[in-house]
Amino acid sequence: MMEDKQMAAEASIQYIKDGMTVGLGSGSTVNFMLEKLAERIKEGLTIKGIPSSLKTERFAKQLGIPLTDFSNTTKIDIAIDGADEVDPNLHLLKGGGGSLVREKIVDQAADRLIIIVDSSKTVSKLGDSPLPVEVLPFGFEVTTEQIAAFGCTPVLRKRDGQPFVSDNGNYIVDCKFASIEDPQALHEKLKQITGVVETGLFPQMAHNVIIAREGRIDILER
């Protein structure tokens, strides 16, 4: 629900303080956060953002949000990002927009990760949606077979009939598992495949999840 996404996004702004380096996630919920952040910056808030995708970088620049990158600092005070699924343990499934690798680098570099979602993203167990896995284009056919051997149906993501290419020049394979019992264990298994760059499983990373449900905010804490 669009209003709920916006509400969760705006509730995250209170965590951003003067002088912070802020990891900027990706997706439609994060875009609402960027719009609010730009307003605060016009009112005098001083921050620098590190974007987690080319799309976010473009939108942040358009909004006049000052940006920096890892060549200037490797310390991020807070990252604010969206998610496709959140379970009760605050494990996340991400990558619906194909930005999972850069998101994970930015989110892991942050002292605190805040996730913003509407209630449609909450699940009792991850895996309702296919798990996005970024793979090297070279030998993706082999990599996909190796992923399938872990018990899923992998589908190469396409756009306009061609393989979808991530910001890093890689492909995304969307992997439907019957259910994901142990996100950390599955992530570790998939990472052992040479052609796998990264998975969309973000276990034990979020410090807070802000959930908006029909105009009400819940904040989960790890």
Ligand SMILES: O=C[C@H](O)[C@H](O)[C@H](O)COP(=O)(O)O
């Ligand atoms: O790759 C995309 C990201 O993981 C997004 O954060 C996720 O897909 C959520 O996007 P949205 O806020 O548009 O639902």
